[in-house]
Amino acid sequence: MNLLRTTMISGTGGYITRRLHVPQEVWSQGGAKLGNLMEKVRVVDILCTALEDLQGFSSECFGAGNVSSGMALGIGSIGRKEGEAWIAKLEDFSTVCDGVxxxxxKKLGVGEGFVIKKTTWGDKLGRRFDKLTNGKNLDSPAAYVQGLKRLFLHAQLLDEHTQAITSTPVAPAYGALPSEIRSAADIKLKRSSEFFASVVLTFVIRDLSMLLDKYAKKCEKWLAE
Known part of the structure; x- marks a missing residue:
């Protein structure tokens, strides 16, 4: 996701594999018709809001900064109580993922292999997200790409926490937590990773493939001319 974001924000684009370079213009070319844009923009906005909430709690609990680098401020005050509260917040995010x-x-054709847990996603939560996206231009390709930039940036929080737990030795931010708390956090973070792999990246890579195909055809036309 970080590599994909680079292709969107860098003027020269970026490599997402050793052989595949994606120019920035791929994301902003006119005439590209992507399916179900309204739903995609809404999903991205929902996830951004949920991750921003998670980021805020992470800063309160672990301190500001990267938790995996040992540079987060506030280390030393993290005990079972804070750990259990963090687990609860990760569970809240998991509930949002299940709701998505x-x-x-089904409409976006994603989520295959991602087992949905029983969720409390209901009318109240649905109305909350309706309010978040109310009045926004949900079928704009530009809004979609802008949303993806935000989402891929916020998603790095999950990577930082995953690295903090799985590093050897465990990062200081998690060092004082009981092993069962760390294990529970690891499980929930892996579930979030599975969600992004089977849901978000599935439709984003599908769209990128379509955009690259259209861009390549434009380049062929320009060369012919």
Whole structure:
């Protein structure tokens, strides 16, 4: 996701594999018709809001900064109480992910292999997200790409926490936590990773493939001229 974001924000684009370079213009070319843009923009906005909430709690609990680098401020005050509260917040995010799959997965053709847990996603939560996206231009390709930039940036929080738990030795931010708390956090973070792999990246890579194909055809036309 970080590599994909680089292709969107860098003027020269970027490599997402050793052989595949994606120019920035791929994301902003006119005439590209991507399917279900309204649903995709809404999903991205929902996830951004949920991750921003998670980021805020992470800063309160672990301190500001990168938790995997040992540079987070506030280290030393993290005990079982804070750890359990963090687990609860990760569970809240997991509930949002389940709701996204349940409400949008079929229409977007994503989520295969991602087992949905029983979720409390209901009318109240649905109205909350309706309010978040109310009045926004949900079928704009530009809004979609802008949303992806935000989402891929916020998603790095999950990577930082994953690295903090799995590093050897465990990062200081998690060092004082009981092993069962670390294990529970690891499980929930892996579930979030599975969600991004089977849901978000599935439709983003599909769209990128379509955009690259259109861009390549434009380049062929320019060369012919």
């Amino acid at each position: 799959v349940a409400n949008f997965g």
